[in-house]
Amino acid sequence: MIIVTKPHISDAEIDHIRERIESVGMRTHLSRGEVRTIIGCIGDESLLDEVPLRSMPGVESVTPVLKPYKLASREFVADRTIVRVGGRDSEATFGGDTITVIAGPCSVENREMLFDTAHVVADSGARMLRGGAFKPRTSPYAFQGLGARALELLAEVRAETGLPIVTEVMDTRQVDLVAEHADMLQVGARNMQNFALLAELGHVRRPVLLKRGLSATIKELLMAAEYIMANGNHDVVLCERGIRTYETATRNTLDVAAIPVLKRETHLPVIVDPSHAGGDASLVAPLAFAAIAAGADGLIVEVHPDPERALSDGDQSLPPAAFTTLMEGVATFARAANRELSPLRHPARAVA
Ligand code: PEP
Numbered sequence: 410m411i412i413v414t415k416p417h418i419s420d421a422e423i424d425h426i427r428e429r430i431e432s433v434g435m436r437t438h439l440s441r442g443e444v445r446t447i448i449g450c451i452g453d454e455s456l457l458d459e460v461p462l463r464s465m466p467g468v469e470s471v472t473p474v475l476k477p478y479k480l481a482s483r484e485f486v487a488d489r490t491i492v493r494v495g496g497r498d499s500e501a502t503f504g505g506d507t508i509t510v511i512a513g514p515c516s517v518e519n520r521e522m523l524f525d526t527a528h529v530v531a532d533s534g535a536r537m538l539r540g541g542a543f544k545p546r547t548s549p550y551a552f553q554g555l556g557a558r559a560l561e562l563l564a565e566v567r568a569e570t571g572l573p574i575v576t577e578v579m580d581t582r583q584v585d586l587v588a589e590h591a592d593m594l595q596v597g598a599r600n601m602q603n604f605a606l607l608a609e610l611g612h613v614r615r616p617v618l619l620k621r622g623l624s625a626t627i628k629e630l631l632m633a634a635e636y637i638m639a640n641g642n643h644d645v646v647l648c649e650r651g652i653r654t655y656e657t658a659t660r661n662t663l664d665v666a667a668i669p670v671l672k673r674e675t676h677l678p679v680i681v682d683p684s685h686a687g688g689d690a691s692l693v694a695p696l697a698f699a700a701i702a703a704g705a706d707g708l709i710v711e712v713h714p715d716p717e718r719a720l721s722d723g724d725q726s727l728p729p730a731a732f733t734t735l736m737e738g739v740a741t742f743a744r745a746a747n748r749e750l751s752p753l754r755h756p757a758r759a760v761a
């Protein structure tokens with residue numbers, strides 16, 4: 410149920426409405442937009458049958474939310490959410506008018522390659538660094554990531570470059586450790602429906618990058634976001650990274666339509682991973698451009714100083730020069746879509 414209030418409702422009137430709703434055992438969520446304020450009701454809506462919401466002072470309209478996702482739905486939140494990652498000096502933002510690019514290696518392999526990649530991607534316009542520490546590999550014999558050592562390296566490279574860090578957390582037992590080092594926690598495609606992990610991330614004060622599951626529907630992706638939000642963390646960025654279809658010419662099939670559908674359904678930012686979608690370095694640019702044309706708020710791209718020698722995902726990783734060229738194209742497509750690449754550093758900082 411969502412309650413849209415009249416324009417000049419007082420705080421006391423809002424409090425009164427919320428108290429009545431909560432008195433029957435439902436939870437409320439307040440969203441103050443520029444134009445309207447929305448009070449969302451979460452729980453069993455039949456509990457409100459006897460509450461005369463429509464006649465309460467300050468209430469403009471009362472509408473049931475038929476979607477199974479509430480906190481993630483556009484009806485529930487007045488404005489689009491802008492997710493802010495990192496400190497004030499080096500903040501990356503997702504949502505709004507800008508396109509934000511995250512780039513870096515699939516896995517942190519060693520100090521040298523991590524620092525080299527970080528400098529290259531920062532110089533080319535990436536605003537965040539990615540790098541896997543704990544890797545979800547199909548084979549137990551494949552490189553599993555450097556684990557805690559990689560987290561330390563990521564924290565060091567952030568100190569040197571100012572780039573906020575995103576890295577994957579695979580298990581509830583890793584959440585505290587990863588949150589201590591990283592600015593944003595990634596839930597990988599294989600864990601999109603690990604509900605215990607999602608619930609745990611609801612209690613963390615770090616934004617979450619939630620990747621779509623290999624065969625997850627858009628609704629399932631939104632319900633996964635709802636898990637994190639229902640547990641208290643509303644800073645969720647969704648990532649379309651390709652889904653499994655009958656097509657074998659590409660690693661996955663980028664679901665371009667998911668981008669405008671998600672933007673219609675949710676106020677959360679949506680980014681695209683063209684690297685895992687195509688699984689091939691030559692497909693990264695066209696898929697990235699398609700994503701921006703379709704309204705994506707950003708990209709996450711794999712870059713490696715020497716893809717041939719990469720310990721994971723070398724086929725889809727861009728060498729530095731190709732990433733620089735990609736970013737020139739991204740800037741052009743962003744302008745065509747009435748957006749621009751996220752400016753360097755925090756805007757307040759640039760002026761100072
Ligand atoms: C990754 O980002 O390296 C990764 C494993 O992605 P996904 O979970 O989308 O496969």
Ligand code: MN
Nearest residue numbers: 515711721722
């Ligand atoms: Mn990868």
